[in-house]
Amino acid sequence: MNLLFPLLALLGGAAVAIQSQINGGLGKKVGVLEASLISFGVGTIALLFIVLFWGKGNLLSVTDVPKWQLIGGLLGAFFVVVTVLVVPKIGVAPALIGIVAGQIIIGAIVDHFGLFGGQRIPINIQKVAAIALLFASLYLFNHK
Incomplete structure (x- = not known):
C-alpha cells in the first residue's frame, strides 16, 4: 500500500x-x-x-x-x-475533535449515498461504532 x-x-x-x-x-x-x-x-x-x-x-x-x-x-x-x-474558547484539541467528528460523520453520509458524484461506500456497523467512539471522545475532552 x-x-x-x-x-x-x-x-x-x-x-x-x-x-x-x-x-x-x-x-x-x-x-x-x-x-x-x-x-x-x-x-x-x-x-x-x-x-x-x-x-x-x-x-x-x-x-x-x-x-x-x-x-x-x-x-x-x-x-x-x-x-x-x-479555538480561543475551548482550545485546539477539543475544537479539532468536534471538527474531525463532523467531518467523519458527514463524510460517512456522503460516502453512503454517493453524494456530489462520489463513489457509494455503504456505512457498516464498524463505522457506526467508530462514530460512537468519536462522540465519546468529544464528551470526554469537554467534560470537566
Missing part, C-alpha cells in the same frame, strides 16, 4: 491544528471575521503564485463546472471563521 497519501493527510491534519491556534490568536487581536479574511487572503496570494509558476490546469474552465461546485470556498471560509471563533 502506498503510504504517501495517508502521510500527506496526516501532515494536512497537523497543519490544521497549527493553523487553528495561529488563527485563534490572530482573531483575538484583529477580530474573528477580520482574522478569517486575513488568513484567506494570505492563502489566496500563496496559491496565486503556486498556480502561476507550477499550475497545469485551466482556470477559465471554472465557467464549465456545475455552479454548486463553487461553494467549496464558502465552506472553507466558514471553517476558518468557526476555528477562529471556537
Whole structure:
C-alpha cells in the first residue's frame, strides 16, 4: 500500500491544528471575521503564485463546472471563521475533535449515498461504532 497519501493527510491534519491556534490568536487581536479574511487572503496570494509558476490546469474552465461546485470556498471560509471563533474558547484539541467528528460523520453520509458524484461506500456497523467512539471522545475532552 502506498503510504504517501495517508502521510500527506496526516501532515494536512497537523497543519490544521497549527493553523487553528495561529488563527485563534490572530482573531483575538484583529477580530474573528477580520482574522478569517486575513488568513484567506494570505492563502489566496500563496496559491496565486503556486498556480502561476507550477499550475497545469485551466482556470477559465471554472465557467464549465456545475455552479454548486463553487461553494467549496464558502465552506472553507466558514471553517476558518468557526476555528477562529471556537479555538480561543475551548482550545485546539477539543475544537479539532468536534471538527474531525463532523467531518467523519458527514463524510460517512456522503460516502453512503454517493453524494456530489462520489463513489457509494455503504456505512457498516464498524463505522457506526467508530462514530460512537468519536462522540465519546468529544464528551470526554469537554467534560470537566
